Amino acid sequence: MAKMDDYIPITGQSTIDDLRLLAEKLQGKVVQTINSTSVGGGVAEILNQMVPLLKELGVDTHWDLIKGGIEFFDVTKKIHNALHGREENITLHDLDVFRETSQRNMEEIKIYGDIVFIHDPQPIGLVRKKSGNKWIWRCHVDVSSPDKEIWRFLNEFIVQYDAAVFSAPSFSPVLPIRQFLISPSIDPLSDKNKELPAETIKAVQDKYGIIQNKPIITQISRFDRLKDPVGVIEAYRLVKKYIDCQLILAGGTASDDPEGVEVYEEVKDKAKDDPDIHLLMMPHNNIEVNALQRLSTVILQKSLKEGFGLTVAEALWKGKPVVAANVGGIPLQVKHKYSGLLCHSVEGAAFAIKQLLNNPGYAKKLGESGREHIKNNYLLTRHLRDYMLLFLSLYHGEDVVYL
Amino acid sequence: MKVLVKAKEPFRFVTRLHLTELTGLKASTLKRMVSILKKVPGSCIYHHTHRFLQQHQHISPEPPNDFAYWVSNILVEEELGERLASIDVVQFTSIRQLREKIIQTIDSYLKAHPSASRRFAEPGDEFHFIKSVSFIVPTKYEVSDLAEFNNILKKITPDSVYFHIFESRLRLGKKENDFSNWLEHALLEKELAGKISRLDPYTHTMEELREAIIRLIEKEINSNG
Numbered sequence: 001m002a003k004m005d006d007y008i009p010i011t012g013q014s015t016i017d018d019l020r021l022l023a024e025k026l027q028g029k030v031v032q033t034i035n036s037t038s039v040g041g042g043v044a045e046i047l048n049q050m051v052p053l054l055k056e057l058g059v060d061t062h063w064d065l066i067k068g069g070i071e072f073f074d075v076t077k078k079i080h081n082a083l084h085g086r087e088e089n090i091t092l093h094d095l096d097v098f099r100e101t102s103q104r105n106m107e108e109i110k111i112y113g114d115i116v117f118i119h120d121p122q123p124i125g126l127v128r129k130k131s132g133n134k135w136i137w138r139c140h141v142d143v144s145s146p147d148k149e150i151w152r153f154l155n156e157f158i159v160q161y162d163a164a165v166f167s168a169p170s171f172s173p174v175l176p177i178r179q180f181l182i183s184p185s186i187d188p189l190s191d192k193n194k195e196l197p198a199e200t201i202k203a204v205q206d207k208y209g210i211i212q213n214k215p216i217i218t219q220i221s222r223f224d225r226l227k228d229p230v231g232v233i234e235a236y237r238l239v240k241k242y243i244d245c246q247l248i249l250a251g252g253t254a255s256d257d258p259e260g261v262e263v264y265e266e267v268k269d270k271a272k273d274d275p276d277i278h279l280l281m282m283p284h285n286n287i288e289v290n291a292l293q294r295l296s297t298v299i300l301q302k303s304l305k306e307g308f309g310l311t312v313a314e315a316l317w318k319g320k321p322v323v324a325a326n327v328g329g330i331p332l333q334v335k336h337k338y339s340g341l342l343c344h345s346v347e348g349a350a351f352a353i354k355q356l357l358n359n360p361g362y363a364k365k366l367g368e369s370g371r372e373h374i375k376n377n378y379l380l381t382r383h384l385r386d387y388m389l390l391f392l393s394l395y396h397g398e399d400v401v402y403l
Numbered sequence: 404m405k406v407l408v409k410a411k412e413p414f415r416f417v418t419r420l421h422l423t424e425l426t427g428l429k430a431s432t433l434k435r436m437v438s439i440l441k442k443v444p445g446s447c448i449y450h451h452t453h454r455f456l457q458q459h460q461h462i463s464p465e466p467p468n469d470f471a472y473w474v475s476n477i478l479v480e481e482e483l484g485e486r487l488a489s490i491d492v493v494q495f496t497s498i499r500q501l502r503e504k505i506i507q508t509i510d511s512y513l514k515a516h517p518s519a520s521r522r523f524a525e526p527g528d529e530f531h532f533i534k535s536v537s538f539i540v541p542t543k544y545e546v547s548d549l550a551e552f553n554n555i556l557k558k559i560t561p562d563s564v565y566f567h568i569f570e571s572r573l574r575l576g577k578k579e580n581d582f583s584n585w586l587e588h589a590l591l592e593k594e595l596a597g598k599i600s601r602l603d604p605y606t607h608t609m610e611e612l613r614e615a616i617i618r619l620i621e622k623e624i625n626s627n628g
Contacts, residue, residue: 014560018418021540144527166425169531174427181423181533327527336476389422389538399446400574403540 032113316370
């Protein structure tokens with residue numbers, strides 16, 4: 001597990017000094033963070049990184065979990081999908097299950113934090129235990145077009161919080177409480193993002209039979225229709241008419257995800273027997289993902305819908321030129337023509353890829369700007385800073401705060 | 404080499420960290436944009452005219468404000484985008500004046516080009532109004548003469564340079580940037596203060612700006628004055 005000082009060579013001493021300064025201002029406050037799982041999923045991953053670092057900085061941070069049965073998590077999964085705008089049949093019974101489990105957790109979980117930091121809808125009902133302390137609801141879900149009924153149901157809880165946090169401006173509704181924008185981040189020292197020796201990259205290249213002397217276009221994502229893998233192949237074919245290149249489509253799908261397997265089959269069918277298309281159904285292997293990104297010429301993220309799309313930040317951090325769809329949190333990471341190229345269609349993606357492959361100087365410049373942009377805005381250190389500022393903001397209502 | 408004067412009032416470098424607050428307000432047309440611009444807090448105007456500068460420290464700050472970027476790239480009203488981009492922020496000493504100028508620029512364009520009011524952003528491409536909450540924290544660095552000032556200027560964070568040059572002048576309503584103010588009044592370096600004031604900070608990256616100020620100071624230190 002990385003320590004704060006390990007980040008100094010990347011961010012500079014002064015950035016870490018600023019974090020220590022902020023942590024001092026939080027002395028005496030207990031932060032209690034609560035979610036529904038300690039393993040698996042993006043929220044657990046973030047908390048596993050952040051909680052130890054906050055503690056190391058001297059912020060008295062604790063992490064608790066709510067409990068729930070299968071029925072409860074089935075309901076919260078439906079709620080999650082409905083918040084994403086998907087049509088779900090959520091019955092009155094489902095809502096009762098949600099309320100009953102919330103009630104049981106209220107009885108079982110001891111609230112001791114000066115600041116109670118609740119993640120996502122599962123534990124949202126705990127706010128009814130609020131008594132004089134500060135409560136924050138952190139929404140990790142894309143709620144740009146939520147199911148209205150479900151939003152109304154959750155809103156009854158949300159308005160009881162002191163503040164809410166969203167990941168992108170387009171997720172922000174009009175609320176009677178303060179709401180902040182805090183984007184997710186990548187950890188530059190994790191297996192997925194750390195520097196790799198050339199031999200590791202070469203070993204991965206050889207393992208998957210990727211040849212060196214043809215440009216490589218790569219999309220890393222689950223085999224999921226929302227990531228548009230078929231569109232990726234179509235874009236590659238449009239490019240291939242003019243530039244002899246290879247395509248890597250790499251990602252995992254769980255064996256118990258029938259849709260993932262189905263999509264993989266569709267993509268395989270679409271790829272036919274093109275030897276330059278590398279369809280890599282990979283187990284969860286962060287070093288290999290890191291290596292594939294590093295050996296690529298252009299990284300593509302042609303999603304149809306995205307929460308934040310951290311694969312874009314990962315690629316930019318490696319200085320790679322990126323072509324990405326203008327959806328979700330992607331435009332925050334890619335400013336068109338400054339730190340990458342945005343697209344809206346297969347044809348647009350193909351055109352942008354050709355531009356980059358034919359202009360290596362331009363591609364390099366975009367990649368360099370992208371890396372700087374990620375360094376300044378989307379690393380874990382910025383995320384830690386934002387969380388500490390968020391905690392401090394609970395005690396200061398003004399727009400300019402003197403600490 | 405110049406004989407360095409010690410200031411009675413030392414200069415304390417501060418840093419400033421910001422948190423982004425959402426308003427939930429969004430515009431998809433120019434008319435709606437103007438109506439929201441009239442009522443949002445000043446920290447919103449500040450955010451959208453300075454965000455690009457803060458987030459893209461590595462490239463020359465073009466376009467310098469979010470309004471210009473959205474109007475040019477989403478509504479594709481490039482002439483208005485250019486007019487908004489070329490608003491000379493350095494000439495304004497208050498957010499109120501800056502807000503009026505932005506509103507007046509859009510209003511007069513709409514009068515001259517009525518068809519522009521029919522342009523609208525697709526769902527997902529709306530302009531989202533956001534504000535900056537600034538936390539101002541004193542650093543451990545305090546200096547009393549030009550050489551000390553120069554040494555510390557080399558190592559403070561871009562956030563600190565940013566605060567003393569942009570934010571304290573415009574957001575806290577001071578007439579002058581902090582550096583020029585101290586150099587002129589505490590060290591009686593009126594000429595040097597004037598030269599720093601005349602650097603247009605909006606056309607430099609933060610590092611270029613820092614280097615330009617350091618060059619001016621070192622020239623002064625090495626002079627015979």
